[in-house]
Amino acid sequence: LNKALNEALPVLHLLEEHGYVAVFVGGCVRDTMMGRELKDVDIATSAEPQQVMALFPRHVPTGLAHGTITVMTGNGVYEITTFRKESAYEQFRRPAEVQFVTDLEADLLRRDFTINAMAMRGNGQLVDPFGGLNDLRHGTLRCVGEADARFQEDALRMVRAIRFAAEFRLRFEMGTWNALIRHRALLQHVAMERIGAEADKMISGSHPHRAAALFAASGLLHHTKVPLPQTLLILSGEKEASTPLPEPRHNQVMAMKELEKLSETDTRWTSLCLALGLTSEDAFQLAEALKFSNVRKAALAATVRIGNLMGIELDHALDGNRSEEQLRQLWLDTVIREGIGNASTWLTAVRTIPQLLAPEEERSFEIIAAEGLVVKLGQWLSDMPIRSLRELAIGGADAVRLLQRPEGPWLGQLLQGLLRAVIHGHVRNDRESLLAFMKENESELEKT
Numbered sequence: 001l002n003k004a005l006n007e008a009l010p011v012l013h014l015l016e017e018h019g020y021v022a023v024f025v026g027g028c029v030r031d032t033m034m035g036r037e038l039k040d041v042d043i044a045t046s047a048e049p050q051q052v053m054a055l056f057p058r059h060v061p062t063g064l065a066h067g068t069i070t071v072m073t074g075n076g077v078y079e080i081t082t083f084r085k086e087s088a089y090e091q092f093r094r095p096a097e098v099q100f101v102t103d104l105e106a107d108l109l110r111r112d113f114t115i116n117a118m119a120m121r122g123n124g125q126l127v128d129p130f131g132g133l134n135d136l137r138h139g140t141l142r143c144v145g146e147a148d149a150r151f152q153e154d155a156l157r158m159v160r161a162i163r164f165a166a167e168f169r170l171r172f173e174m175g176t177w178n179a180l181i182r183h184r185a186l187l188q189h190v191a192m193e194r195i196g197a198e199a200d201k202m203i204s205g206s207h208p209h210r211a212a213a214l215f216a217a218s219g220l221l222h223h224t225k226v227p228l229p230q231t232l233l234i235l236s237g238e239k240e241a242s243t244p245l246p247e248p249r250h251n252q253v254m255a256m257k258e259l260e261k262l263s264e265t266d267t268r269w270t271s272l273c274l275a276l277g278l279t280s281e282d283a284f285q286l287a288e289a290l291k292f293s294n295v296r297k298a299a300l301a302a303t304v305r306i307g308n309l310m311g312i313e314l315d316h317a318l319d320g321n322r323s324e325e326q327l328r329q330l331w332l333d334t335v336i337r338e339g340i341g342n343a344s345t346w347l348t349a350v351r352t353i354p355q356l357l358a359p360e361e362e363r364s365f366e367i368i369a370a371e372g373l374v375v376k377l378g379q380w381l382s383d384m385p386i387r388s389l390r391e392l393a394i395g396g397a398d399a400v401r402l403l404q405r406p407e408g409p410w411l412g413q414l415l416q417g418l419l420r421a422v423i424h425g426h427v428r429n430d431r432e433s434l435l436a437f438m439k440e441n442e443s444e445l446e447k448t
């Protein structure tokens with residue numbers, strides 16, 4: 001047992017002392033056998049949810065209908081799920097009902113892939129009825145049981161298959177791959193939230209570009225319930241559609257391979273969209289299709305809008321059609337409009353993956369020149385004297401008093417104009433200068 005499992009051992013022991021079977025199960029066993037660090041430790045038991053709740057006073061019934069109780073102990077937080085089998089799958093989605101059982105093997109049988117269907121007892125003994133360890137050693141991804149039936153029961157498993165194959169560099173067992181190709185159209189029955197959650201795990205994984213390649217080979221992405229942006233479907237080869245999709249270009253492929261260098265998931269999403277040449281509308285549509293939160297949707301659209309705009313402007317600057325001062329002003333306006341956080345996200349993306357500056361073509365010396373300009377953008381950003389209205393040396397009340405006008409929409413516009421003027425260096429951020437500047441430029445400021 002590794003450290004994380006050892007820390008969870010008291011949970012198994014308490015269940016065992018009361019006569020129940022309890023084991024570690026799923027991802028934590030798989031990751032332990034690979035010597036990986038564990039994300040979380042999941043426990044399965046013959047005890048029913050009521051009995052689990054009685055034994056662990058600090059608990060939250062996070063998935064009572066499916067038999068899952070989350071318990072809090074001094075050592076950590078654990079999900080304990082009652083052994084169950086699933087019957088009566090509903091229309092290629094999750095089971096309509098679950099049935100609790102006392103038999104560990106019946107529980108392992110309902111799990112998706114052999115590598116995920118291993119359990120480990122508290123004494124370290126592996127329970128592996130389907131040869132998961134062997135498959136892991138040989139680098140094989142294989143469904144538990146009949147692949148056809150398993151994908152028909154729950155079509156999300158096809159997406160999960162790609163996620164695990166990409167993450168752990170596994171090859172598909174032939175029957176599993178063939179079944180995936182046969183049943184890919186069933187993905188249309190799966191809730192987009194579930195696909196979105198898997199997509200997030202894929203993009204934040206160790207090899208997102210492998211997942212992309214597997215999507216391309218499988219054609220799976222054509223079959224989501226809510227259609228994904230056309231451009232993104234470059235990732236999903238195998239066209240049944242009328243319009244042929246372009247082959248990914250060299251820089252796009254390169255950029256995809258570099259995604260794993262970025263630490264933030266959302267910076268990776270921005271980079272993916274830019275690498276594939278998505279418009280900000282497409283990026284928004286993608287985020288919406290995958291049921292991202294409103295905050296994430298807006299941020300993704302903004303970072304992609306920044307990337308597309310600045311890509312064009314950097315080109316103009318390199319062609320000599322923009323002076324450095326024009327570029328600086330345009331950049332500062334973009335930062336004010338789209339937000340510093342979003343601007344920084346894009347800077348991080350292009351500093352880490354310079355190919356994003358020229359996804360369409362291979363022009364290495366132009367990329368190098370553009371990288372030089374990006375360094376300047378970063379400098380201009382950090383040189384900004386203030387970053388928000390809150391830092392402005394005067395407030396709304398000052399403006400109302402000085403101009404003797406009743407509050408109204410003009411006020412916000414005026415303050416925004418002052419912020420912009422300070423950031424562009426037209427006026428210093430102290431009360432006196434600002435008040436004088438405001439009096440002089442009242443009508444101008446309101447227009448900005």
Ligand code: ATP
Nearest residue numbers: 025026027028039110111112116117154156157201
């Ligand atoms: P990760 O480390 O990425 O979270 P995981 O294996 O823990 O991987 P989870 O989605 O957390 O994946 O699921 C936990 C376990 O539940 C899996 O290992 C698998 O045994 C089982 N499981 C999850 N989703 C399904 C599904 N759709 N069909 C069958 N079994 C599933």
Ligand code: MG
Nearest residue numbers: 027028039040
């Ligand atoms: Mg997990």
